[in-house]
Amino acid sequence: MGDRTVSGKAYIETLFKFSKLISHAEDVSIVFPDLVEQARKLIIFDNFVIYLEEKGELRPAFARSVGRGRSKEADIAWGESFIEKVFESNKLTTHQDVVQGPNDDRLKIPYYIGSPLRHGKTTVGVLIMIRFGGPEFNSQDQQTFTFIADHIAQLLERDVLVSTIAQIEGSQRMWAMQENFVATVSHDLRTPLGFIKGYTTTLLREDTNWDVPTYREFLGIIDEEADRLQELIDNLLDSSRLQSGTLQMNLQVVRLDAVLRDMIQRSQLREIDVNLELEIESQGVIVQADPMRLGQVFDNLINNAIKYAPRSTVIIRLFVDGDDAVIKVIDDGPGIDKEHLERIFQRFYRVPETRMAVRGSGLGLYICRQIIIAHDGTIKAESDTGQGTTFYITLPIVEGDESV
Numbered sequence: 001m002g003d004r005t006v007s008g009k010a011y012i013e014t015l016f017k018f019s020k021l022i023s024h025a026e027d028v029s030i031v032f033p034d035l036v037e038q039a040r041k042l043i044i045f046d047n048f049v050i051y052l053e054e055k056g057e058l059r060p061a062f063a064r065s066v067g068r069g070r071s072k073e074a075d076i077a078w079g080e081s082f083i084e085k086v087f088e089s090n091k092l093t094t095h096q097d098v099v100q101g102p103n104d105d106r107l108k109i110p111y112y113i114g115s116p117l118r119h120g121k122t123t124v125g126v127l128i129m130i131r132f133g134g135p136e137f138n139s140q141d142q143q144t145f146t147f148i149a150d151h152i153a154q155l156l157e158r159d160v161l162v163s164t165i166a167q168i169e170g171s172q173r174m175w176a177m178q179e180n181f182v183a184t185v186s187h188d189l190r191t192p193l194g195f196i197k198g199y200t201t202t203l204l205r206e207d208t209n210w211d212v213p214t215y216r217e218f219l220g221i222i223d224e225e226a227d228r229l230q231e232l233i234d235n236l237l238d239s240s241r242l243q244s245g246t247l248q249m250n251l252q253v254v255r256l257d258a259v260l261r262d263m264i265q266r267s268q269l270r271e272i273d274v275n276l277e278l279e280i281e282s283q284g285v286i287v288q289a290d291p292m293r294l295g296q297v298f299d300n301l302i303n304n305a306i307k308y309a310p311r312s313t314v315i316i317r318l319f320v321d322g323d324d325a326v327i328k329v330i331d332d333g334p335g336i337d338k339e340h341l342e343r344i345f346q347r348f349y350r351v352p353e354t355r356m357a358v359r360g361s362g363l364g365l366y367i368c369r370q371i372i373i374a375h376d377g378t379i380k381a382e383s384d385t386g387q388g389t390t391f392y393i394t395l396p397i398v399e400g401d402e403s404v
C-alpha cells in the first residue's frame with residue numbers, strides 16, 4: 001500500500017491533535033473531514049463510515065472514501081451485514097470476506113473493522129473502516145480504532161446535548177439551564193480525563209520503549225490532571241450542595257485574625273509563588289463562622305490572584321466597619337472590566353478575555369459567595385481595568401463573646 005501512518009512521538013502528537021479537534025469542535029459536520037485526515041495518519045483505511053441509529057434503522061450519517069475506496073464514493077451502503085453484526089454484538093469486531101476467484105481480485109476484498117458508538121450504556125451507532133486488499137487490522141490498529149471510535153462517540157454525544165439545548169430553549173428555559181449545566185460539567189470533566197486516558201494508554205503501549213524523562217513527563221501530566229479532576233469534582237459537589245442548601249456549615253465562634261493567620265500560613269506552605277501580606281487593623285474581631293469554609297473562600301481568592309494577577313502582591317486587610325468585620329483581598333493585577341464585576345459570581349461565569357489563557361470552570365467565586373451568604377455576610381468585587389482587583393467581604397461581628 002502506498003499509505004504511511006506515523007509512528008513514535010509523531011503518533012502521540014497525532015493522537016492529541018485528534019483529541020483536541022474533538023474537544024474544540026463546535027460543529028460536527030465541519031470537523032469530520034479534519035478528523036478523517038488525522039485518523040489517516042494513525043491507521044490505514046480506504047473507507048470511513050459512521051452509521052447512526054434512527055427509528056430502529058442504521059443509516060450512514062457520514063462517509064469518506066480515500067485511497068482505493070475513492071472510486072466507490074457514491075456508494076456508501078457498504079458492508080450492511082457487517083454493520084448489523086457490530087451493532088448486535090455491541091463490541092469491536094473485525095471481518096474479512098472470503099477470497100474467491102483469481103488472485104488479482106484480492107485487491108478488491110474488503111477488510112472491515114467496526115465498533116459501536118456508545119452514549120453511556122446506549123449504542124447509538126457504529127463506526128467502521130474498510131481496507132481493500134488488507135492487511136488485516138492488527139492489535140495496534142484495533143487499539144487506535146477504539147480510541148478514535150470512543151472520541152467520535154463523545155463528540156456525537158456532545159452534539160446531541162447541544163442540539164437538545166437548542167430545541168428546548170425558549171419554551172422551557174429552566175430545563176435548558178439544567179441541560180447546559182450537564183454539558184458544561186461533562187465537558188469540564190472530560191478535558192482532564194482525556195489527558196489522563198491519553199497519556200496512560202500511550203505509556204501502556206507495548207511496542208514502544210519510553211525513556212525515563214519522557215516517562216516522568218507523562219506521569220507528571222497524569223498526576224496534575226488527576227489533581228485538577230479532584231478539585232473540579234469537589235467544587236461541583238460543593239456548588240450543588242450550596243445551591244440545594246444541603247452543605248453543612250459547622251458554625252462556631254472564631255477570631256477572624258486567627259483564622260486569617262492560619263490560612264496565610266497554609267497558603268505559604270503550598271504556594272511559593274505568591275507574595276501575601278496580612279494587615280490586621282482590628283485585633284480580636286469575633287464572628288460566627290465555619291473556619292474550614294472561610295479558609296476555602298480565601299484559598300479561592302488567593303488562587304484566583306495567582307492565576308489572573310500573577311506576580312502581584314496580595315494584601316489581605318482586616319478592619320471593622322460599624323457592626324461588620326471587613327476583609328479586603330487586594331491584588332494589583334490587570335483588574336476586571338465593570339461589565340463583568342457582578343457576573344463573575346455566577347456559576348460557570350468566566351471573563352471571556354481570560355477564558356482561553358487560564359484554566360478554570362467559573363465555580364470558585366460562586367462557591368465563595370454562597371459560603372459568605374451562609375454566614376450572613378456579603379462579598380463583592382471592585383476593580384478598574386488595569387488597576388487591580390479588590391474583593392470586599394463583610395461578616396457580622398458577634399458582640400460580647402471573647403471566649404475564643
Ligand code: ATP
Binds near residue numbers: 309354361364366
Ligand atoms: P475555578 O475557580 O472554578 O477553577 P475560575 O477561576 O475561572 O475557575 P472563578 O474563581 O469563579 O472561576 O472566577 C471567575 C472569573 O473571574 C475568572 O474566570 C476570571 O476571569 C475572573 N477573576 C477572578 N479573580 C480575578 C482576579 N483576581 N483578577 C482578574 N480576574 C479575576
Ligand code: MG
Binds near residue numbers: 303364
Ligand atoms: Mg477561581
